[in-house]
Amino acid sequence: MSCIFCRIVNGEIPAEVIAREPDVVAFLDVQPLADGHVLVVPRAHAAAVEDLSPEAADALFRTVVRLAGPVREGLGAAGTTIGINNGEATGQTVPHVHVHIVPRWPDDGAGTVHTIFPRRTSRTLPDVGAAIRKAIG
Ligand SMILES: [Zn+2]
Numbered sequence: 001m002s003c004i005f006c007r008i009v010n011g012e013i014p015a016e017v018i019a020r021e022p023d024v025v026a027f028l029d030v031q032p033l034a035d036g037h038v039l040v041v042p043r044a045h046a047a048a049v050e051d052l053s054p055e056a057a058d059a060l061f062r063t064v065v066r067l068a069g070p071v072r073e074g075l076g077a078a079g080t081t082i083g084i085n086n087g088e089a090t091g092q093t094v095p096h097v098h099v100h101i102v103p104r105w106p107d108d109g110a111g112t113v114h115t116i117f118p119r120r121t122s123r124t125l126p127d128v129g130a131a132i133r134k135a136i137g
Contacts, residue, residue, distance in 0.1 A: 005096035009043050019067060023059035026067055029100070033110070036075035036103040040064050047095040049086050064099050077103030083113060 007013040008027060015027040018038055029037040040063050042056040052060065064082060072080050081102045085092035104110065123131075 003045055003094070003096050005039075005041050005094055005098060006045050009041065018071075019063065021059070021063055023056060024063040026063060033100075033102050034075075034104070034108065036071050036077065036101075038067060038071050038101040040067065040099040040101065042097055046097045048092075049084060049097055052097060060097070060099065064101065068101060071101050072103055075103040077105055079104045081110070081113065 004013065008015045009025045015030075018026040018028065023043050024040060025043060026038055026040045029039050040060060042052060042060050044053070044056055046052045046056065049057075068080050068082065071077070081100075081104055083100050083102075084097065085100075086097075088095070102110075
């Protein structure tokens, strides 16, 4: 098994683990963007969000909800930015779903989720809405 997050989940690679739950493990990112940068991963390997089973998705987000407050409070932060890079084209470097919880402080120099996008759009909202609704089926 070569997936580094599966190996952490299985205890084959050491990590600074924050929580071990039946379906989810949370640990500190080894290349933290800030003190307290936590990764929350499903135990079952899934490359992308859309590959998660409903049960894995439920467990994953329940753990994110449970940890967001303690991550903020434990680091004395003012808030957290929570995000997922979903797919290689988005910058996801480990193809095992992981939710970033990054503590934030006023004037910490980081941007919002909105600042990662150049706001290039070309289609109307109704056109985009129709395209997504059609894909949902
Ligand atoms: Zn994996």
